[in-house]
Amino acid sequence: MGFVDNKHLSSAVMQPDQVSPDQGRRSFLQGVLAAGGCILAVDLLPARAGAAPAAVIKTGADAMSVFKTGADAMPHGTVNNPHVFITIDPSGKVTIIAARVEMGTGAARTSLPLIIADEMEADWNHVVIRQGHGDETYFGNQDTDGSRSVRHFFMPMRQTGAAMRAMLVAAAARRWNVPASEVRAENHQVLHAASGRKLSYGDLAGDVAKMPVPAAETLTLKQPEEFRYIGKGRIGMVDLFDITTGRAPYGIDTRLPGMKYAVIARPPVVGGKLVSFDATEALKVPGVEKVLEVQGWPWPSKFQPVGGVAVIARNTGAAIKGREALKITWDDGPNATYDSEAYRKEITATAQKPGLVVRNDGDADAAFAKAARVITADYYLPHLAHVSMEPPCATAVVADGKCEVWAPVQSPGNTFEELVKTLGLPPEAVKVNVTLLGGGFGRKSKCDFVLEAALIARDVKAPVKLVWTRDDDIRHDFYHTVSAEHLEAAIDAGGKVVGWRHRSVAPPIGSTFAAGVTHEIPIELGMGFVDLPYDIANIRCENGEAQAHTRIGWFRSVSNIPHGFAVQSFSAELAHALGRDPKDFLLDLIGPARIVDPRATAEKFWNYGEPFETYPIDTGRLRHVVELVAEKAGWGRKLPQGHGLGIAVHRSFVSYIATVVEVAVDARGNLSVPRVDTAIDCGAFVNPERIRSQIEGAAVMGLSLAKYGALTFKNGRAEQANFDDFPVIRIDEAPQVTHTHIVDSGYNVPPSGVGEPGVPPFAPALCNAIFAATGKRLRQMPIGDQLAI
Amino acid sequence: MLKLHVNGRDWSYDGDPEIPLLWVLRDEFGLTGTKFGCGAGLCGACTVHVDGEAQRACTMQVSDAEGHAIVTIEGLDSKGEHPVQKAWRQLNVPQCGYCQAGQIMQAAAFLAKTPNPTRDDIHGAMSGNICRCGCYERIEAAIHLASTGV
Ligand code: FES
Ligand code: FES
Numbered sequence: 001m002g003f004v005d006n007k008h009l010s011s012a013v014m015q016p017d018q019v020s021p022d023q024g025r026r027s028f029l030q031g032v033l034a035a036g037g038c039i040l041a042v043d044l045l046p047a048r049a050g051a052a053p054a055a056v057i058k059t060g061a062d063a064m065s066v067f068k069t070g071a072d073a074m075p076h077g078t079v080n081n082p083h084v085f086i087t088i089d090p091s092g093k094v095t096i097i098a099a100r101v102e103m104g105t106g107a108a109r110t111s112l113p114l115i116i117a118d119e120m121e122a123d124w125n126h127v128v129i130r131q132g133h134g135d136e137t138y139f140g141n142q143d144t145d146g147s148r149s150v151r152h153f154f155m156p157m158r159q160t161g162a163a164m165r166a167m168l169v170a171a172a173a174r175r176w177n178v179p180a181s182e183v184r185a186e187n188h189q190v191l192h193a194a195s196g197r198k199l200s201y202g203d204l205a206g207d208v209a210k211m212p213v214p215a216a217e218t219l220t221l222k223q224p225e226e227f228r229y230i231g232k233g234r235i236g237m238v239d240l241f242d243i244t245t246g247r248a249p250y251g252i253d254t255r256l257p258g259m260k261y262a263v264i265a266r267p268p269v270v271g272g273k274l275v276s277f278d279a280t281e282a283l284k285v286p287g288v289e290k291v292l293e294v295q296g297w298p299w300p301s302k303f304q305p306v307g308g309v310a311v312i313a314r315n316t317g318a319a320i321k322g323r324e325a326l327k328i329t330w331d332d333g334p335n336a337t338y339d340s341e342a343y344r345k346e347i348t349a350t351a352q353k354p355g356l357v358v359r360n361d362g363d364a365d366a367a368f369a370k371a372a373r374v375i376t377a378d379y380y381l382p383h384l385a386h387v388s389m390e391p392p393c394a395t396a397v398v399a400d401g402k403c404e405v406w407a408p409v410q411s412p413g414n415t416f417e418e419l420v421k422t423l424g425l426p427p428e429a430v431k432v433n434v435t436l437l438g439g440g441f442g443r444k445s446k447c448d449f450v451l452e453a454a455l456i457a458r459d460v461k462a463p464v465k466l467v468w469t470r471d472d473d474i475r476h477d478f479y480h481t482v483s484a485e486h487l488e489a490a491i492d493a494g495g496k497v498v499g500w501r502h503r504s505v506a507p508p509i510g511s512t513f514a515a516g517v518t519h520e521i522p523i524e525l526g527m528g529f530v531d532l533p534y535d536i537a538n539i540r541c542e543n544g545e546a547q548a549h550t551r552i553g554w555f556r557s558v559s560n561i562p563h564g565f566a567v568q569s570f571s572a573e574l575a576h577a578l579g580r581d582p583k584d585f586l587l588d589l590i591g592p593a594r595i596v597d598p599r600a601t602a603e604k605f606w607n608y609g610e611p612f613e614t615y616p617i618d619t620g621r622l623r624h625v626v627e628l629v630a631e632k633a634g635w636g637r638k639l640p641q642g643h644g645l646g647i648a649v650h651r652s653f654v655s656y657i658a659t660v661v662e663v664a665v666d667a668r669g670n671l672s673v674p675r676v677d678t679a680i681d682c683g684a685f686v687n688p689e690r691i692r693s694q695i696e697g698a699a700v701m702g703l704s705l706a707k708y709g710a711l712t713f714k715n716g717r718a719e720q721a722n723f724d725d726f727p728v729i730r731i732d733e734a735p736q737v738t739h740t741h742i743v744d745s746g747y748n749v750p751p752s753g754v755g756e757p758g759v760p761p762f763a764p765a766l767c768n769a770i771f772a773a774t775g776k777r778l779r780q781m782p783i784g785d786q787l788a789i
Numbered sequence: 790m791l792k793l794h795v796n797g798r799d800w801s802y803d804g805d806p807e808i809p810l811l812w813v814l815r816d817e818f819g820l821t822g823t824k825f826g827c828g829a830g831l832c833g834a835c836t837v838h839v840d841g842e843a844q845r846a847c848t849m850q851v852s853d854a855e856g857h858a859i860v861t862i863e864g865l866d867s868k869g870e871h872p873v874q875k876a877w878r879q880l881n882v883p884q885c886g887y888c889q890a891g892q893i894m895q896a897a898a899f900l901a902k903t904p905n906p907t908r909d910d911i912h913g914a915m916s917g918n919i920c921r922c923g924c925y926e927r928i929e930a931a932i933h934l935a936s937t938g939v
Contacts, residue, residue, distance in 0.1 A: 244883070246861065286805035315813065321808060389826050439922060440885075470828060693884055724829070729925075731920075734925035
């Protein structure tokens, strides 16, 4: 194989009988048109009158003209240069580069290109999408994580498209020798109304190819009523045809001439290392070609490989069989005694004691001292594994002082930097090609598996595809943290909550990067903990110490899961104790519509990396999703015996989400979920159809973690290895129907996250529903057999 | 040397006859539409048709596939227009899409035998296929749609 010339496109790999992306998409579009054009009707609702969001946003003609996001603070920021993202072919074909990573939200390869196409008045039928490779200096930030794609790139992509539209207009005006103001672009053509002349985009391809880009300030963005695709939800996913025919190229599908296949035996305890190995039997397995040691990094190893022994074979099946025949002696290292049951007791005990104060409003001690009544509860949530259906995997070639990889990575830029460092190669000798991801959920933000593949390929001197088996994935994950949450409320004689104390104890993500980090880091504190949006005068948030004994990483919605579960379960517990309706009481806790600003009382307040002025904590919007979901779900409706409704609300990734779960618990304690309603206010949006799919998926993932999610350790080793002992929800247990209610705020409200925010409110809404149905309050996740009778 | 019949074509494989069919399809024949998810018959990502029946390629030894007609997602319909594939596209079923080849193969084999399934039939037939993205509601709807004509 050769290293591919085009610097900025992911290199193509061998695909049997591959249809080109445009053929595939055309077929799909024909299918959609045959089916009547409209894919799905989505329930869109007006924003609540009077809930004036984000006052900084201009309205009217200036709508969306400028708002500052956290994008500028991300490595390499954003890029809005049409020459980077758009190529027009003389045939009229428009190629748009997807520079961010597609893992199933539809944001990277459908929604962002759709924004460009809309602003440049391209006809989507003539647009093809190519995947950009990892190069943040060229494309801007590519770290597809934190529910940021539309939030950070909505405006830059609009500017990119608008700039190309302006260039097409200028090119046609020049050819016709008329003022540009008399010319307009419409649906893949430029028109001069006065003379009736037209030029197609293909006709102008050569004119715009090298044209200087007009300054962003000079561009006229479309008015929202002119949008052709944005906000409509009529376009199917770009890769839909290829997905349904098995041709969509995931990381695991990469094929290169002469490629070998590898698996690795890793130390069973993180922080452990290889003492010795005997490969004699492994090398006797037919198809096994080589066995070699993979370098490991000392604990805490960041995103570096943990080391081990690689088996290289003619196919993955032979490599797996060879690995089973290895004889290895490990030194288990410093985490050899990690026992998650003992750890549960340890962190729960820590949560009973004062911790580091991370938010302090008023005087909580005084409020508790004076309280007529104090209500307390403790919650516990275990580690989780990500289990994306495509496990970690990567293909690498390291030869002639160069390295090229093909991998399903959420962070191509970071992967690139780590490869440069690890291999000691100059940056221009390293190329990261991005494939589709078969799920990510945060796991594939860590590039350890790519570094492993590159190290093996360097030693084998041939292209190598490394695959993690499912047990590798579950036993060697960067796990979602384990957490003890202690809540106290001080109630006055009138039944009002006057004091709130929340202690969170969880080994932090920071521990994966540096030894001795035992407190939650700002990004964790900011996720549903110190940003508590309640109208309570005396609030104290404390964070106890927790020493990590495994690799902690981020998992879809991260610390919002434990924090949101505790706060929203406890809110319903208080409502019950005080004889109040949970929804009405929740609204009382939130209080009137206002901006809550924790910056004064929470020293390290982190607002998802966003400027507070653009994305304040707006309780008007929070209240609105509660009221909306209650109305849509028929809160208070009469239910069959054994059914219950539960509600929860949570702001995360600067979006506002409320969920009502209807649960049914039968006489033997089996639970099912007949219905879920979720209201989401994510500001301006691009693709309501994909918002709906994310909310549906979040309900399933929320149910998985609530019902089954537990990754446990004994003697330092993960005790689970596959879907039999780490189950996830299957079709027969999934919510029967999920209704998504999207608040239509128009385009004056900046866009906010969608991929993650659906997860946090689900489990507390479910447990609140279970309480309503059965009177049983579940404070320890997972539910497991706690309801069994 | 094993002779296999896959997607209407003859293929030969000269390696270890004891490894799973999955890796021969994917790594030796390049038929990568069939996916790896668990390697233990627990997730359905590797579902193929063996003489018309849905089977997990990860738990079937490749030598046992000899003499049988194997169909993978690439061979389900030459134009990708099987009613199940069309229904999947019409309802925009996938998210990441990784599990969907297995889901589609399972659904196609199931509908061939159960043309008018009930909800319980669908749950029974499809509960071996995991979708971590959680597309189940749409999978169920798409099977109903495929069964009633797309
Ligand atoms: S890979 Fe075969 S059932 Fe999971
Ligand atoms: S669509 Fe992602 S696993 Fe099913």
